[in-house]
Amino acid sequence: MTSTTSPATATDPPIGGAGPARIATIGAGRIGSNHTELLARHVPGAVVAAVADPVDGAAERLAAAVGAGFATTDIDEVLTSSDVDAVLITAPARSHAELVCRAAAAGKHVFCEKPMAVTVDEADRAIAAAADAGIVLQIGFNRRFAPGFAAARRAVDDGRVGTPQLLRSLTRDPGPWKADPARVPQWTIFLETLIHDFDTICFLNPGARPVSVHAFADALIRPDARDTGHLDTAVVTITFDNGAIATAEASFSALYGYDVRGEIFGSAGMATAGGGRTSDMTFYGADGIEIDTARRDTVLLHSAYVSELSAFVDAVRSGASAVVGGADARTALQIALAAIRSVETGTTITVDEVSR
Structure with missing residues (x-):
């Protein structure tokens, strides 16, 4: 020590x-x-x-x-x-x-x-x-603590979106992707990347329970690693018991920067959140239009990281319950495990199957 x-x-x-x-x-x-x-x-x-x-x-x-x-x-x-x-x-x-x-x-x-x-x-x-x-x-x-996503959830809670019908969440890590596929644990794209998107979709569709999952995944960035089981690109479709249908997608290599977005469309309106911009400045020059984008999650989501840690500290000091707890983690994990099984079988998997 x-x-x-x-x-x-x-x-x-x-x-x-x-x-x-x-x-x-x-x-x-x-x-x-x-x-x-x-x-x-x-x-x-x-x-x-x-x-x-x-x-x-x-x-x-x-x-x-x-x-x-x-x-x-x-x-x-x-x-x-x-x-x-x-x-x-x-x-x-x-x-x-x-x-x-x-x-x-x-x-x-x-x-x-x-x-x-x-x-x-x-x-x-x-x-x-x-x-x-x-x-x-x-x-x-x-993402629950990022200002845009929190505002989108308030739009749902306030009834401005109406009845949720379609949801979308995506994560695209900044490229070019240079990691060694052999050092990436199997199913990372579902368990460690898309797990955020699964939680985001549930967050934006409060009170609804995920029912079924169908996933597609491949090694499109490193096709030479496909035979080892490596996956770097995925799309997942999720249905909920309130009738809403969601899609989540992930890629390990977005050449333009780190990109995180969410969307909820309902009977009364739509709310979107996220993106890759580090500021709202747009530069117009001889070479065209430019915006600054983040190359790290710790840059793009800096305020969200601070806010989630602040919420934890507040809960510890006050004795309050956590804002996002173990049950939320369990639900997102169930979706991830259903997505893995869907890729393995090529079929739609019910969330109850992985729970059992």
């Missing part, structure tokens, strides 16, 4: 009083580093108490950058620390459910990046562990 000093962690009172929420990060990779720095610099009422990562040096570097109380390669050191009120789980996706259960057993509140789990059984265990422990469990579905 490498320790660093943090006056706030050393002197502030524990949660439940007027003091800040003392949060430890588990996983010091790209998104863990982003979230930790946002907590340290942009979220009032929070301090970074610790950073844990099994990779030598990773936790120490991030802890030093944000002035965390201590850094360690031992996750249990964080979970047993009396200086930690809550944890931010940003480790690899397939470890999320286990870490949620371990954190809950230790009495730590949890913010978990998506997906919360990769099987329904795992999701149920994580939800039950959080409920039994009485902790806050919030999932990192950031």
